[in-house]
Amino acid sequence: MVAGKVLTVGEVAERSGVAVSTIHYYEEKKLIKSWRTASNQRRYDRSILRRIAIIRIAKQAGISLKEIKYHLDRLPQEAISREDWQQVSQEWHEMLNERIKSLTQLRDNLGGCIGCGCLSMADCPLRNPRDVLGQDGPGAQILIQAKPD
Template identity: 55%
Template sequence: MESHDAGPGRFGRLLTVGEVATRSGVAVSTLHFYETKGLIESIRSSGNQRRYAREVLRRVAIIKVAQRVGIPLSEIQAALSTLPQGRTPTATDWKALSEKWKDDLDARIRHLQDLRDHLDGCIGCGCLSIETCPLRNPWDMLSKQGPGPRLLDP
């Protein structure tokens, strides 16, 4: 984090951490956490207070949407690092980021649907029903693969 005068300068009007928190709907502590993870960045005023360029609001929105669909923060950080610093991410940027995550999301959706469809029939590692388990896990063959659920976890 560099130390800069918090005036308008080349960054335009800078936002305080409280303003970013209010406008983005996330806690100040969350913004600090995002910053430590390299998801967003601030500059420091001459009084050593964090100041954010306005483009951070769009980055926080992208982070929140990506988190909501289950993208790990490490993947979000890697994707955001491909964007140019100092400008608001565009709709084109978002399309590129979301395309990278689409296959992973589709795979997770299929996995969750499979879990849902088989949840009532087996816990995945043994039998709950004499009628069902001999067909899905005859002679407890899955126990050779180790303890825990086997059929429901890829």
């Protein structure tokens, strides 16, 4: 390592604004890496700060650590470039748009359920989203399909 680029866990915490325990947790989840000195103390490359910044942004956007790891694993371990971040942020932008669309649809469908309580497989849009059963034909498909021949 180049002198001056190596940080202790306390320095990473101070510069990133993340608690030491959170840094250890990210490491346990293999989102970040460190190495040990001869006296068994953790050391981090300074480039870890950019990686932690990305993790924090993603968490604020509601992206799970599993999804964050999936994307970070595809990036260089050291020195995430501006282009790398642009690629990942574009993918997350598209993923968040899909989630917003899905949640908006769920919210709109939920409106019909308020005060209903039927939870009917045939009528409730939340139990039968996109009328999957309706693709099998008209009528009460559950009853039709359950009927012995």
